[in-house]
Amino acid sequence: MPGERIRLLVVDDSALMRKHLRQIFEAEGDIDLAFARNGREALEQAETFHPDVITLDVNMPELDGLSCLERLVASGCKARVVMVSSLTEAGAEVTLRALELGAVDFVPKPDGTVSLSIDRISGLLASKVRAAACARPRRVLGLRDRIRAQRHEVERRSMAGATGMAAMRAGISGLVLVGVSTGGPRTLEEILPELPATFPWPVVVAQHMPTSFTGVFARRMDSICALDVAEVDGALPLLPGRIYIGRGDADVVVQRRLNRLIVASVLPDDSLWHPSADRLVTSALEVMPAALLIGVLLTGMGNDGATAMTDLRRRGGHTVAEAESSAVVFGMPADLIRQGGAELVLPADAVARQLIAWSHQSR
Incomplete structure (x- = not known):
């Protein structure tokens, strides 16, 4: 208003x-x-x-x-x-x-x-x-959503072991980088549980949150997602088919150590918001070809992630901006669209399907 x-x-x-x-x-x-x-x-x-x-x-x-x-x-x-x-x-x-x-x-x-x-x-x-x-409130999760979450949990527990071993042998064929702020927890709960246990790529999330919140949030997401979800506290190997939530009040980056890709929590830079989506995407571009990267910019005020994801798109990577129709706050995705960096503009409930489609194309 x-x-x-x-x-x-x-x-x-x-x-x-x-x-x-x-x-x-x-x-x-x-x-x-x-x-x-x-x-x-x-x-x-x-x-x-x-x-x-x-x-x-x-x-x-x-x-x-x-x-x-x-x-x-x-x-x-x-x-x-x-x-x-x-x-x-x-x-x-x-x-x-x-x-x-x-x-x-x-x-x-x-x-x-x-x-x-x-x-x-x-x-x-x-x-x-x-x-x-000015925010657009999201609908409250109903019975259908809770049943879907329970179904995914059963799927995750029954398939995670075999899928994880197969994915580790296959190596990383792509990486999803997500930037999100205001309204993010609800939006991520709509997107990430829709990724099946067979989804082959790692997903790294920079959600603007305090340190005390991200561990709780990661555990909450792990209970409703088919993929394993973990908070990045220190350095972790970047493995296919896993979701990594950057620790709050720090930055999360992708690095190459001893010829292996890792995701690490590092001291924050001078950006306004942390974990910084711009820094996450920039770090991934330093160690991986843009063609293997997908940037997803979701609801949030400000413009964190827009500049780096525009660069990602110009180098040949895929990008998605959340549509105004579903964004709680249409700040970050709007800036990505304004800069010409959005390959697709999608409502939140269509994002997971697009990630699955791109992962199938890469195979």
């Missing part, structure tokens, strides 16, 4: 947090504010204030953030929800569940001295609220 005022409901049980958040958002100049101290007050405010965006604390008395979100979704509330979550494993589990329920994004809850911590993330808070105001 460029040029329009944003109606923001801030839900937090801490009076000090509400005070600091009021100062941050009032300084923006185009945000109308309302406040709630817990989930029950938030439900009442949602009916009367009609917010465009809700920032929702996870831990609150009377009605916690997750329970509040479930009721907001059930009531048909159209507001985009940004969760405010602690950077702990438990916080990550709750946040990923909230994203599955329909929240569009999350921000880290300040720890330590609130006044100092909130200043460090004030710019991030404002930018995420603005992105959420």
Whole structure:
């Protein structure tokens, strides 16, 4: 909603947090504010204030953030929800569940001295609220999706051993590089479980996330994907038919060591977002021919990955940009399209089929 005022409901049980958040958002100049101290007050405010965006604390008395979100979704509330979550494993589990329920994004809850911590993330808070105001919420996963996930899990457990050995003998015939940010967990849950256990290429994912979230997310994806999924913490051999999730707050790169391809977690560069999709793609181009690479740029604000994937396309590799019709935030894929680097523009539910088709062509 460029040029329009944003109606923001801030839900937090801490009076000090509400005070600091009021100062941050009032300084923006185009945000109308309302406040709630817990989930029950938030439900009442949602009916009367009609917010465009809700920032929702996870831990609150009377009605916690997750329970509040479930009721907001059930009531048909159209507001985009940004969760405010602690950077702990438990916080990550709750946040990923909230994203599955329909929240569009999350921000880290300040720890330590609130006044100092909130200043460090004030710019991030404002930018995420603005992105959420324009975001396209994804549908909540239903029964059909859960049955499909269970089917893939059975397939993975029955076939992974034999498939993995055959793939290791066959070697790497291609590599998929995925860049994704806001809205990514839900989008990846729609794409990666559709890759069969026989998919022959490795998939490396640069999902913008904090360190405490990516391990939890990798385990969650491993439970619903036919392929094995692992967080990249250190260096791992790049093996066919596996999915690698870059560790949060670091960068993930492809390297060649002792004539073997590996995927490694390295110190972040000076980019704004991490793991950096641009750095991932650039590193792969340094050690593999572009013709063996596929770049996939999915939902997210900003432009991370667009420049490197445009270079990949110009060198002869394949690229896919997520279509605006399915992207929660059409920033990163839009920039790839604008630069002329998108070979195909596809909705999220068509991406896996295209990856499978390209892998068959390579054979």
